Amino acid sequence: MVKSGPQAQKKTKAGRSASIQLDAQLCFAIYGAAHAFNRTYKPLLEPLGLTYPQYLVMLALWEDDGQTVKAIGERLGLDSGTLSPLLKRLEQSGLVMRNRDPRDERQVTITLTQKGQDLERQALAVYAAIGQALGCSMEEAAALRDGLIGLKQRLNSEER
Template sequence: MSKPNSPDNAGAFDPLALENQFCFALYSASLAMTKTYKPFLDQLGLTYPQYLVMLVLWQQDDVLVKSIGEKLFLDSGTLTPLLKRLETSGLVARNRDEADERQVRITLTREGRALKRKAQAIPHQVLCASGQPAESLGALREQLTRIRADLARSFS
């Protein structure tokens, strides 16, 4: 019996071949994307996960930790240390919510708001680095968003 990728079966589809895995293509593209962001974010003193939190806060300031976690698909165990580091850096403040002291509210500091101006060029720089037209990346983003929603329904 010949092996799936042997010359005898040239052209046969192997469902377990690494190059046939959608998950690996997505994972390795994600790694490449994070590496592309790194030099830009280093200039801001942010890691990629911190940048994502800042994106949420630049869109809407003064939000609950729970809300940030929902938008980024992160649990509080992952988010809390990240927020503490942003607070130590002077970019955000963490305060108990007045209506419900069990909840923590995150607000941008003056430095956190000012950092947005420095970050303005990053999306365009990453777009250029990708070598792809904006329309193609927009369509891919929409497709990945649908895939994420479908996968989330399958395990919830």
């Protein structure tokens, strides 16, 4: 919870409110944590030949293969302009196939190839390594994740 009232009104040496200091911002802490996650994932994903966004797509497909581009985009919060080139690279790597729906050519379904399915076993090591990098229990990690999911849901409900 963000503090308000007398605590939030403390002044810095320059006479500015402490509540507008960069390090006091929740958004900056989340931004920094996201960058730290990306740096942590990068060397773990390189042996798999995946970038972090590609890894997220693969996670979505390992969970539920045969999704439309639209469904993947909605699940990951990515627009088609970001997702389409990413899927094209995954297809060029031989991990997925893109197939147009013959009944509605606007719909493209993404399915895993055998190579894409096999990559899931290797990805388990990524999950374990991230768990170690976090340096907390599975329960603590789950509580943090749930808190962030709740924050995202509250922020998204504010948009409507």
